[in-house]
Amino acid sequence: MLNPERLELVRLRHGLTKIGFANELGVDRKTLQRFEKGDYDLPTASVDKLLAFSGYPEEFFEDKTSLEYPNPNGVSFRSLRSLTASSRNSAMAAGALAFVLDDFITSEYSVPRSNLTTEVKSVSPAKAALSLRADWGIGLRPIGNFLNLLEQHGIRVFSLTEGTRHLDAYSLWRNDKPYIFLNTLKTAERSRFDAAHELGHLLLHRHTGSSHASAESEADTFASAFLMPKEDLLAEIPRVRSLHDIIHKKRRWGVSAAALAYTLHKMGRITDWHYRSYCISLAKNGRDKEPNPMERESSQIWEKVLTDLWKRGIPLARLASKLHIPERELNSLLFGIATKESAPESARVNPPLRAVK
16 A cells, blocks of 8 residues: 555645645545545545655655654745745655655765854844854855855755745754745845855844744844955955955855845945946846846766766666656756766865764
8 A cells, every 4th residue: 555645745846735636536525535544545646646746766766664754833935925835845846856866875875973062142133243253263254155155064955946946945944954945936145044044043033943033034134244244345345446346355255246245235335326226227137137247156076976976877767766766856956967967077176074884
């Protein structure tokens, strides 16, 4: 008999209602309800339809192991108000798959442990950002690859390809492991700010939760201070003569022109009139286009893991088969680097990851 819990995950991943899911399986709602209760097994024709439209192997549905979902009470969603329940549920189901992958990788490799332990009680978000920079030995210098920085400090980072721009990112603690999920449909600059925003949630709201009214603004303040320290910002941009200055300088901190303009305006470096005119000019490009864009950051941890697995004779297809998870789902979680069918370029270099013996 198939595991009803695993069918539910596939339903959520596809954003289907229960009636829509029943239609895909070729059964009525009552038949699906009986199956969910364990009173009835699906007919062979329905199983064939399930495998065909979902792309999941039958072994996935036969596995009796319970799946662990992100705890909705501990998840920080950075999203617009128009985020639908189906998009949110699909992203949470992706989190359950990420846990399966992460548990396997943790069993095979010794990966960095989290050291996100900065004390932030009674400290403003901006001061918390500077304290974390000090703890991580960054000082006030610009951050290069922000994704790598998170990974180096034990934060699990996965990507989301949910097909919606209404879901920016989300983060959570799973036991003592911090996780961040990023929507790859955003520009590289906005995705980087989203990651810093979620880092703020992980640090500031681990024990209080992020559902209170000021949580989002606190995380935004943290992200701005962490990516753009005030002292460095004012030293590099003592005055703003035109929007061109902002577009040229923004790459130093890896932020969008809009984010840099907003921060400089709050610091008094841009007048209200100039700030409004800059915002109007930037809005003409749309949210999907960034002037003077930076390259999207890549994950060194996942590149090294996949390289080492390839050396051990475990390419992506075999890993997917081992975990009973479709290859496309792994790709959607690993920033697209898993789509390479041949050896990654870094396969020529021994990755500094230690396999667990």
